[in-house]
Amino acid sequence: MRSMSVAATGMMAQQLHVEVISNNIANMTTTGFKRMRPEFQDLLYQSQRRIGAASSADGTIIPAGVQLGSGVKTASVYRVLEQGNLVNTENRLDLAVQGSGYFVVELPTGELGYTRSGNFQLSPDGEVVTADGYLLSPGIAVPADAVEIAINAEGMVTAKIQGEIEMRALGQLELATFVNPVGLEAVGDNLLLETEASGPANLGPPGSAGYGTVLQGFLESSNVNPVQEITSLITAQRAYDMNSKVISASDEMMMTVTQLR
Amino acid sequence: MDNTSYVALSRQLTLERQMSVVAGNIANMNTAGYKAEHLLFEEVLERAGQPGRVAFVQDVGLVRDLGPGALETTGNPLDLAINGEGYFTVETDNGPRYTRGGHFSLNGEGAVVTSGGHALLDAGGAPIQLPPEVAAISIARDGTISTADGIVAQIGLVRFADDTRLGREGDSLLVTDQVPEPVDAPDIAQGRLERSNVQPILEMTRMMETVRAFQNTQRLLETHHEMVRRVIEQSARG
Numbered sequence: 001m002r003s004m005s006v007a008a009t010g011m012m013a014q015q016l017h018v019e020v021i022s023n024n025i026a027n028m029t030t031t032g033f034k035r036m037r038p039e040f041q042d043l044l045y046q047s048q049r050r051i052g053a054a055s056s057a058d059g060t061i062i063p064a065g066v067q068l069g070s071g072v073k074t075a076s077v078y079r080v081l082e083q084g085n086l087v088n089t090e091n092r093l094d095l096a097v098q099g100s101g102y103f104v105v106e107l108p109t110g111e112l113g114y115t116r117s118g119n120f121q122l123s124p125d126g127e128v129v130t131a132d133g134y135l136l137s138p139g140i141a142v143p144a145d146a147v148e149i150a151i152n153a154e155g156m157v158t159a160k161i162q163g164e165i166e167m168r169a170l171g172q173l174e175l176a177t178f179v180n181p182v183g184l185e186a187v188g189d190n191l192l193l194e195t196e197a198s199g200p201a202n203l204g205p206p207g208s209a210g211y212g213t214v215l216q217g218f219l220e221s222s223n224v225n226p227v228q229e230i231t232s233l234i235t236a237q238r239a240y241d242m243n244s245k246v247i248s249a250s251d252e253m254m255m256t257v258t259q260l261r
Numbered sequence: 262m263d264n265t266s267y268v269a270l271s272r273q274l275t276l277e278r279q280m281s282v283v284a285g286n287i288a289n290m291n292t293a294g295y296k297a298e299h300l301l302f303e304e305v306l307e308r309a310g311q312p313g314r315v316a317f318v319q320d321v322g323l324v325r326d327l328g329p330g331a332l333e334t335t336g337n338p339l340d341l342a343i344n345g346e347g348y349f350t351v352e353t354d355n356g357p358r359y360t361r362g363g364h365f366s367l368n369g370e371g372a373v374v375t376s377g378g379h380a381l382l383d384a385g386g387a388p389i390q391l392p393p394e395v396a397a398i399s400i401a402r403d404g405t406i407s408t409a410d411g412i413v414a415q416i417g418l419v420r421f422a423d424d425t426r427l428g429r430e431g432d433s434l435l436v437t438d439q440v441p442e443p444v445d446a447p448d449i450a451q452g453r454l455e456r457s458n459v460q461p462i463l464e465m466t467r468m469m470e471t472v473r474a475f476q477n478t479q480r481l482l483e484t485h486h487e488m489v490r491r492v493i494e495q496s497a498r499g
Contacts, residue, residue, distance in 0.1 A: 003284035010288030037335060039364045039376055040292040044431040051428045064322035064425040068278060069285035072292055076376040078366065082336040179393050180367035199369035239290045242461055246284045249472045256479045
C-alpha cells in the first residue's frame with residue numbers, strides 16, 4: 001500500500017528532524033556553534049490522471065488531475081549563521097568575531113580550517129594556538145617576557161614587553177570570508193573546511209569592508225535558542241506520531257482486505 | 262451481473278488512493294511551502310442493461326488547498342516567504358519551474374539557488390548573481406535585493422490564471438504550460454519560511470473516515486457475498 005511507504009518517509013524525515021534538534025541542544029553552550037535546520041521537500045509524483053489531458057474531442061481538458069505523491073525527503077540540513085551572543089570571559093586570548101568572517105587555523109594535515117570559536121591559548125613556544133594546539137594562521141608568536149597582550153578591533157596584535165615603554169607589534173590577525181559560508185563542511189572540533197559550494201576563502205584584515213571586527217576578552221556563544229528548539233522538538237514528535245498513525249490505519253485497511261471471505 | 266461487488270471495488274480503489282493523499286499530506290507536514298491536497302470524487306453513471314442506475318465512484322481530480330501556511334522565523338537571510346499570492350521562478354534543465362518553498366542559499370559563485378542547485382530568477386527572467394564578499398543581504402518586501410553597495414536585483418514573483426493547473430514534480434517544484442504573469446504587489450518576508458498549510462487534525466479525521474469507509478465497503482461486500490451464498494444454498498435444497 002502506497003500510504004504505508006509514504007508515512008514511512010514521513011517518519012524517517014521527522015526522526016532526522018529530532019536528530020538535528022538534539023545536536024543543537026547538545027551544542028547549546030559550544031563556543032561559536034551555529035544551529036542547524038533541516039529543510040524538507042516533497043518526493044516525486046505519479047499521475048493517475050494527467051493535468052491538462054483532453055477530456056473530450058471538443059478540446060475540454062482536465063483542470064486538476066490526480067497526482068499521487070510518494071512522500072517527503074530531506075533536501076538539506078543547513079547552518080543558520082546568525083550572530084551568537086558575546087560572553088565576556090576577560091581572558092586576553094579569547095577572541096570573538098562581530099560580523100562575518102572566520103579565524104584561519106592550520107591543521108596538522110597542512111589544510112586550512114576555519115572557525116568562529118576564538119578561545120585561543122599559547123603553546124610552549126609562545127605561539128597562538130587553538131584549544132587543540134593547532135596554529136593560528138598567519139602565525140603570531142608572543143615573546144616570553146611579554147606582560148600584556150592587546151588585540152584591537154582591526155586585529156592588530158601588540159604586546160607590552162618588560163622594560164620597554166612602547167607596545168611592540170606582534171602581527172596582524174586575518175579573517176576568512178566566503179561567498180557562501182553555509183556551504184562550509186563541518187568536521188567537528190568547531191572546525192569548518194572549504195568546499196566547492198562555499199567558494200574559495202577571501203582573506204582580509206578584520207574591520208575592512210565585508211569583514212567583521214575582533215573583540216578581545218569575549219567569546220561568541222552558540223546561537224541556539226532553547227525555546228525555538230523545544231517547540232520544534234514538540235512539532236517533530238507530533239508529526240512522527242501522526243505518521244505512525246497513518247501506518248497503523250493503513251495496516252487496518254489491509255487487515256480488512258485479508259479478512260475477506 | 263455482479264454490480265454490487267464492482268461498485269464496492271471502485272469505492273475501495275479510490276479510498277486507497279485517498280489514503281495515499283492523506284499520508285502524503287501528513288508526511289509533508291513540515292515541508293516549507295507545501296500545500297495540502299484532497300481528492301475529489303465523482304459518481305460515474307452507467308446503465309447496466311437493466312432498469313435503475315448503477316453509480317460507480319471515480320476520483321476525478323486533486324484539489325490543492327491554496328490557503329496560506331504559517332510563517333516561521335528562521336533567521337537565515339535567504340529564507341523567503343511569500344505573503345499572499347505568487348510563486349518564485351527557478352531555472353531547471355527542463356525549463357522554468359515554480360515554487361513557494363523559499364529556502365535559498367548562495368552557491369560558490371554567488372548565485373542564489375535552491376537546495377537542489379536551481380537558480381532563482383529575477384523579475385526579468387535572469388539568474389540572480391550577488392557580488393562576491395557580500396556581508397549583509399537585505400531583501401525588501403517587493404523583492405528588491407540590496408547589499409552595502411546598493412540594489413543588486415529584484416526577485417520576480419509570478420502568478421497564473423489557473424492555480425489548480427500547476428502540476429507537482431517533487432523537490433517542492435511545480436510545473437505548468439500556462440504563461441506566467443508578474444504579481445502586481447509582491448510581498449516577500451525575509452528570514453522567514455512559509456510552513457505547509459496541512460491541518461493535522463483535519464488529516465487525522467479524514468484518515469479515520471477513510472479507514473471506516475473502507476471497512477464499511479468491505480462489510481457490504483461480505484453481506485452481498487452472504488446473500489448470494491444463501492440463495493445458492495436454498496435453491497440447491499429446493
